[in-house]
Amino acid sequence: MDNENEEFLKRLRETFRIESGEHARVMSIGLVELERTTDSKKQAEIMETMFREAHSLKGAARSVDLLDIESLCQALEGIFATLKRQEIALNPGLLDLLHQTVDRITLLTPYAEKEQATIRQQQIEEMVCQLNEAAKHASTPIKQAIPMPWPGVESPSRQADTVRISITKLSPLLLQAEEMISAKMAAGQRASELQDIDRMICLWKSESEKWKKGRSPGLGWDDLLERNEERLTALQSQVTATTKAALQDQRAFKRMVDDHLEAMKELLMLPVGLLVEVLPKLARDLARAQGKELELTIQGAEIEIDKRILEELKDPLIHLVRNCADHGIEKPENRVRDGKAPCGTIRLNFVVKDNRQMEISISDDGSGVDMDKVRVAATKLGLLQANAEKYPDPKETLQLIFHSGISTSPIITDISGRGLGLAIVREKVEKLGGTVSVISEKNAGTTFRLLVPMTLATFRGVLVRVRAYIFVLPAINVEHVLRVLEKDIKTIENRETIQLEGQILALARLGDILEFPVRENAFAADKASSRPGESYMPVIILTFAEKRMAFLVDEVLQEQDVLVKGLGEQLKRVRNIAGATILGTGKVVPVLNVQDLMRSVVRSTAVSRKAALPGITPARTGKILVAEDSITARTLLKNILETAGYQVATAVDGADAFTQLQNGEFDLVISDVDMPQMNGFELTIKIRSNKKLAELPVVLVTALDSREDKGRGIEAGANAYIIKSSFDQSNLLGVIRRFL
Amino acid sequence: MKEDQMSQKTDAILKERSRALAKEQDRTVVDRSFIEITEFRLAAETYGIESLFVREVYQLKDFTPLPGVPSFVLGIVNVRGQILSVVDLKKIFNLPDKGLGELNKVIILHNDRMEFGVLADAVLGTRPVALDAIQAPPVTVTGIGAEYLKGITGERTVILDAKKILEDEKIIVNEQVA
Numbered sequence: 001m002d003n004e005n006e007e008f009l010k011r012l013r014e015t016f017r018i019e020s021g022e023h024a025r026v027m028s029i030g031l032v033e034l035e036r037t038t039d040s041k042k043q044a045e046i047m048e049t050m051f052r053e054a055h056s057l058k059g060a061a062r063s064v065d066l067l068d069i070e071s072l073c074q075a076l077e078g079i080f081a082t083l084k085r086q087e088i089a090l091n092p093g094l095l096d097l098l099h100q101t102v103d104r105i106t107l108l109t110p111y112a113e114k115e116q117a118t119i120r121q122q123q124i125e126e127m128v129c130q131l132n133e134a135a136k137h138a139s140t141p142i143k144q145a146i147p148m149p150w151p152g153v154e155s156p157s158r159q160a161d162t163v164r165i166s167i168t169k170l171s172p173l174l175l176q177a178e179e180m181i182s183a184k185m186a187a188g189q190r191a192s193e194l195q196d197i198d199r200m201i202c203l204w205k206s207e208s209e210k211w212k213k214g215r216s217p218g219l220g221w222d223d224l225l226e227r228n229e230e231r232l233t234a235l236q237s238q239v240t241a242t243t244k245a246a247l248q249d250q251r252a253f254k255r256m257v258d259d260h261l262e263a264m265k266e267l268l269m270l271p272v273g274l275l276v277e278v279l280p281k282l283a284r285d286l287a288r289a290q291g292k293e294l295e296l297t298i299q300g301a302e303i304e305i306d307k308r309i310l311e312e313l314k315d316p317l318i319h320l321v322r323n324c325a326d327h328g329i330e331k332p333e334n335r336v337r338d339g340k341a342p343c344g345t346i347r348l349n350f351v352v353k354d355n356r357q358m359e360i361s362i363s364d365d366g367s368g369v370d371m372d373k374v375r376v377a378a379t380k381l382g383l384l385q386a387n388a389e390k391y392p393d394p395k396e397t398l399q400l401i402f403h404s405g406i407s408t409s410p411i412i413t414d415i416s417g418r419g420l421g422l423a424i425v426r427e428k429v430e431k432l433g434g435t436v437s438v439i440s441e442k443n444a445g446t447t448f449r450l451l452v453p454m455t456l457a458t459f460r461g462v463l464v465r466v467r468a469y470i471f472v473l474p475a476i477n478v479e480h481v482l483r484v485l486e487k488d489i490k491t492i493e494n495r496e497t498i499q500l501e502g503q504i505l506a507l508a509r510l511g512d513i514l515e516f517p518v519r520e521n522a523f524a525a526d527k528a529s530s531r532p533g534e535s536y537m538p539v540i541i542l543t544f545a546e547k548r549m550a551f552l553v554d555e556v557l558q559e560q561d562v563l564v565k566g567l568g569e570q571l572k573r574v575r576n577i578a579g580a581t582i583l584g585t586g587k588v589v590p591v592l593n594v595q596d597l598m599r600s601v602v603r604s605t606a607v608s609r610k611a612a613l614p615g616i617t618p619a620r621t622g623k624i625l626v627a628e629d630s631i632t633a634r635t636l637l638k639n640i641l642e643t644a645g646y647q648v649a650t651a652v653d654g655a656d657a658f659t660q661l662q663n664g665e666f667d668l669v670i671s672d673v674d675m676p677q678m679n680g681f682e683l684t685i686k687i688r689s690n691k692k693l694a695e696l697p698v699v700l701v702t703a704l705d706s707r708e709d710k711g712r713g714i715e716a717g718a719n720a721y722i723i724k725s726s727f728d729q730s731n732l733l734g735v736i737r738r739f740l
Numbered sequence: 741m742k743e744d745q746m747s748q749k750t751d752a753i754l755k756e757r758s759r760a761l762a763k764e765q766d767r768t769v770v771d772r773s774f775i776e777i778t779e780f781r782l783a784a785e786t787y788g789i790e791s792l793f794v795r796e797v798y799q800l801k802d803f804t805p806l807p808g809v810p811s812f813v814l815g816i817v818n819v820r821g822q823i824l825s826v827v828d829l830k831k832i833f834n835l836p837d838k839g840l841g842e843l844n845k846v847i848i849l850h851n852d853r854m855e856f857g858v859l860a861d862a863v864l865g866t867r868p869v870a871l872d873a874i875q876a877p878p879v880t881v882t883g884i885g886a887e888y889l890k891g892i893t894g895e896r897t898v899i900l901d902a903k904k905i906l907e908d909e910k911i912i913v914n915e916q917v918a
Binding site: 469514515516565566567568569570571572573574575576577580582586587588589590691695 | 802803804805806807808809811813816817818821822823824825827834853854855856911912913914915
């Protein structure tokens with residue numbers, strides 16, 4: 001019995017927490033509003049609301065036996081009553097106190113641990129005392145409240161996961177659900193019709209069996225034909241009727257399901273206002289803490305977007321507002337010196353764009369991003385070269401602020417300075433399939449622009465084939481699909497490019513970027529068409545965050561709606577892959593992450609460029625064993641590889657190589673084919689059959705340019721086969737890079 | 741005198757009985773130290789995993805390989821609309837590949853935080869195994885796979901530690917492109 005009561009009280013208090021959160025939210029918004037407005041009529045209106053909110057909360061607290069919260073509310077109520085009667089005037093100190101009180105209410109859990117109860121009680125009493133004092137005197141200097149941690153307070157991040165849905169949205173949903181009863185009945189009807197048809201066929205069949213066995217005396221050929229005719233006619237009319245009905249059902253069900261799905265999605269659409277209502281207060285608190293003045297304005301708060309997206313946007317927006325308040329807005333005296341109004345402004349605008357996207361812009365009229373500081377920070381991280389005379393243009397430099405670890409703040413504070421904020425913003429926004437960009441002008445301010453989808457559910461995807469596999473590319477990132485002649489692919493600095501509308505675009509082979517095993521590729525040269533350069537290759541132009549890049553695929557299949565799902569718990573994040581979708585056939589197809597693809601291309605480009613430049617040794621890790629009997633070739637290979645940053649050991653023949661492999665740790669083997677004692681093929685076979693070495697990549701380098709030898713190479717289990725005559729160092733390094 | 745003898749006899753019988761009863765109890769205690777395992781084949785070897793962590797056994801019809809994942813990830817499968825990854829333990833235990841056939845099954849392992857499939861060359865069924873029949877694996881078994889082993893039974897069935905496998909951070913793929 002007692003247990004039951006306790007359970008009930010616990011549930012009640014859980015409900016109370018949701019309710020108190022709502023009251024406190026309204027009060028908190030009201031307080032910010034109260035501070036901002038000078039219109040006395042509006043002020044009176046707000047005070048009236050606040051008074052009522054405090055009163056309702058007091059009642060709710062009492063009903064669940066939370067006397068301490070009740071006493072806080074009572075004190076609040078008292079203050080608003082006196083404010084309403086204009087017995088005391090609003091002053092900044094009082095507003096601070098009110099904010100603190102409301103904050104406490106939001107954070108107070110319905111239950112405190114026993115040992116903490118008394119401390120909590122004391123602190124609440126003290127606050128109540130302060131409030132009562134404030135209500136009595138017109139202008140009491142309010143002493144700064146103790147910012148010590150309160151017991152029984154939990155982090156504000158834990159929120160009750162409930163959604164308020166208006167009845168106007170819910171009613172049609174119920175109607176639609178009821179409509180589905182007709183679908184259930186129709187399906188039953190169709191099933192029984194099909195059973196009838198099945199019975200007719202069975203009967204007919206058994207009759208005809210009987211006749212064949214001569215057990216239907218007096219039934220001649222003519223009679224049989226006539227009867228079959230009758231049966232067939234009856235059956236046909238039955239089947240036609242059922243088919244017609246089934247088609248009708250199908251149309252009706254399709255509409256029903258689509259409507260229902262749409263309405264369900266609609267339920268999850270919430271106004272962005274819910275998201276941003278905490279921000280004015282946040283901005284206010286930040287400004288006060290730093291001795292700044294600032295105002296936050298919001299436009300487009302009524303726009304509705306998917307709840308799941310809304311939740312993901314919360315952190316990025318808080319980060320951005322903090323960023324503006326902390327780095328952007330200057331101290332009043334500095335602003336006045338620069339000829340600006342002492343009070344800074346942060347503008348938050350929500351605009352609906354086409355394609356069911358929403359643009360969020362957050363701009364401040366502060367000092368702008370300090371490019372020099374960004375460059376210094378980037379150099380420190382090794383993103384820019386210290387002695388580089390040519391820095392990237394300001395636009396590109398600005399993009400660096402999204403890099404993890406970049407901060408222009410000279411010190412690390414609890415608010416910012418660690419350089420993580422903007423990296424997190426970018427990551428979160430991109431996870432939603434959105435983009436983030438920034439523009440900044442010295443002394444005029446900074447604007448961040450976020451473009452995010454308004455719904456999560458489905459998006460258009462383009463299906464492409466690479467080798468034997470199908471992948472989906474988000475249609476939003478697909479700018480063009482075209483076919484280019486092989487001979488129109490030109491290399492610049494050893495990178496493949498194509499020309500599109502006068503612009504040179506980097507071209508990457510999707511198969512290479514996805515790190516498909518090189519074996520298929522390395523031996524594919526044989527398959528080259530009879531007229532080299534004349535065959536067309538499908539190319540897909542992808543865009544992401546104002547970058548464009550061309551990707552070579554094997555086939556572009558079709559465009560369709562896809563529903564993206566995660567890859568399961570174990571695969572938290574896989575490079576280049578955003579998720580997977582299930583096609584109509586039940587086949588699972590990976591959805592590619594366009595941004596990753598571009599980064600992968602850039603990464604591989606950076607590596608090959610560096611490798612091609614003499615004097616710069618990129619940090620390549622990996623230990624390679626070179627097996628070669630000719631000392632010239634051996635030294636040459638060793639040199640190339642060491643210049644590229646690998647650790648190299650050498651062996652004079654296959655047998656020597658195998659001994660070394662067994663005794664040391666290597667990441668790759670490069671072997672000549674023609675060697676005394678044990679040749680390259682034999683070495684490869686020995687490596688493959690050895691348990692420890694079975695997975696070791698083997699690259700065969702040889703003077704033998706014959707089909708049979710390539711075949712033997714494959715058979716032996718080599719991963720790549722490079723002909724010495726076509727041998728050049730970037731080719732070799734390119735092949736090695738695929739394995740290391 | 742006779743009565744005394746009788747009572748002695750009765751005593752002895754009662755004692756014997758109580759001993760027998762006590763033994764019976766001992767056996768029920770032993771009963772509680774059985775675990776139920778799902779037995780399956782990997783290459784030529786027989787493995788067992790505690791059924792408590794097995795959500796279901798799923799017929800492997802089709803799977804999608806993923807580029808850029810470690811070799812022990814076979815790929816992803818569609819289990820009634822849910823996408824699950826499948827781990828190939830043979831790659832972890834260094835067993836030879838057998839190729840995929842009709843007998844291949846996916847054993848779906850789960851706990852409250854992790855869920856994925858494990859490729860089996862064939863599933864043999866479930867059976868109870870006494871905990872005290874599980875011996876420590878031979879010392880020659882080392883490497884990454886060794887920490888997943890709970891032990892080995894007299895019939896040479898290798899018992900895997902499902903809890904360890906599910907909780908192992910190393911099995912999680914979480915990779916960014918820098």
